[in-house]
Amino acid sequence: MSNPVLVNVMRGDELESSHCGAVAVIDADGAIVASLGDIERPIFPRSAIKVLQALPLVASGAADQLGLSDAELALACASHNGEALHAQTAAAMLAKAGLDASALECGTHWPYLDTATRALAAQGREPTALNNNCSGKHAGFLCLACALHGGVNLRQYVAGYVKPEHSVMREVTAALQAATGCDLATAARGTDGCSIPTYALPLRRLALAFARVGTGVGLSADHARAATRLRRAVAQAPFMVAGTGRFDTRVMERLGERVFCKVGAEGVFCAALPERGLGVAIKIDDGNNARACEVVMAAVIEAFVSLDDAQAMFMRTLSEVTLSNWNGIVVGQLVAAPGLRALAGSGQRGRHQ
């Protein structure tokens, strides 16, 4: 792997650290609009593709049958902070399916958001699986199970739903295969943080899937409708997809349906840019899924989305990040490396053609 530097971390005027990676910007016909680094090497997309994994929840009719709200559908696409509202919303989804938190097989961890963790601790409480950042995705799987099963003994039916051979996960995997056009039977498979399978796929195919999510082109009619509904749900309830202070939430609060972006573990970030009909997929080689991913995604959005002055100023705070120390003294900056700036330039030229 010898991908280019995408992000430089400056301390004063000196380079302190840097992040390498690859970026694919693809249209719905599969044409490469812009790219950096190796976009053919399979990478694990992790949580960046939750919207693809949520397509059957809507396409199956489960979301309508159970009357899922925008907030609940957004949570099904989320890697959330585990804040109280996230946990409550996951519990409400499970209740609609006639289940509760004990059906979740995602495991338990303390909330991602420090203040949410401290709030739980201050109340003398422990986290539950509802606080797991994936609880909404898993609640969505369990809602999907209602539509697939429909009969008695739902609780018995859903046991082991995280396993690749379970009919719930087969449905989810089929949606991923259809959206990416990859043969998942031959793809390398790993186990994700929340115990479901994750398949190694080229960035080019992931970006294509997001172009399809943004346009409907290349998806079945049911999946195209599902993608539109999920994107709108997230735009209506961007807090649900991440939470307080998070990049995805902040960007979609500002830009609404014009951007659908979703971060994943180990430095993966995907987005649909429906106005341009483009999909984006990013992998940071070292797995940094915070500062590096975010600067790259912000630079790509700046390049490929038409922004008014206020939006442009906001996005610039995410693509050129000031670093302060514990006393609030400015000590450095995160900046896009020259190669990424050039890609951004190509996007801006394309926009004015």
Added chain:
Amino acid sequence: MSNPVLVNVMRGDELESSHCGAVAVIDADGAIVASLGDIERPIFPRSAIKVLQALPLVASGAADQLGLSDAELALACASHNGEALHAQTAAAMLAKAGLDASALECGTHWPYLDTATRALAAQGREPTALNNNCSGKHAGFLCLACALHGGVNLRQYVAGYVKPEHSVMREVTAALQAATGCDLATAARGTDGCSIPTYALPLRRLALAFARVGTGVGLSADHARAATRLRRAVAQAPFMVAGTGRFDTRVMERLGERVFCKVGAEGVFCAALPERGLGVAIKIDDGNNARACEVVMAAVIEAFVSLDDAQAMFMRTLSEVTLSNWNGIVVGQLVAAPGLRALAGSGQRGRHQ
């Protein structure tokens, strides 16, 4: 920057992420015993050099005048977890100097250790500067100030001690310059997380400084005695230099004075290996100061320190790390990349010469 891959992150049998960087293993005469990547490029050593910054605390006589204990001297070299015992020990050091936490200019943050943060929150408390990972280093600076000043109005004298031009910081900088042999007046300077200056220095010189700390060779007699005392203090009180669950603490609890190792921010890790007369300096390009740094340091220790079977088994758990998910299912592994394994092999051959 095009340093080699040092650590691979595997998910199942697939490469998920990787970390590049550079390693210098140097003897006290400055000879390169082993190296990977660019060891001449200046990098900010950050907290990895706290032992060098603590040399004047001992050499000045301040540590003796104030009767500092091993635990307190170890805390002066620490990036600690902010656990209750760390905070109490920093407060005790300040009390010996006739000062309190209000003299600290390091800023405040919640403890690094999650359980310590949750314990504070459960008590309805907020952190103070004593919980800052650098509070021991800063308490050490303030104890040094006692020896430098000696008069009345100490509180007035120490104000602004973090600034490069303050006489406390000039003494600290002089020790760093002497140990590394670098001209810090011409080195690039940044501001550290705790607001003191940090100087960009080549890994080769940092490793040399740690070879000197381990052997005394090349240091003034006062600094050589101070280095020995600080290394012994940390070996006696390894909990103080980091804390619960931390690499530095765990390794020095096992290996005692045979290894002195200290992590720093942004992927820097330094060590003295006194038995072999070697110094080690590592920089991970992407700034990862946890998993990547630790696997590299563990591999270097395996290569250059003679270990009995139990010690070797222990170190192997740090150089080949099993990764589990929220359900405790094994999902992957951190492994040293081939180049690092080869460097490790060269160390083992050298050991048996």
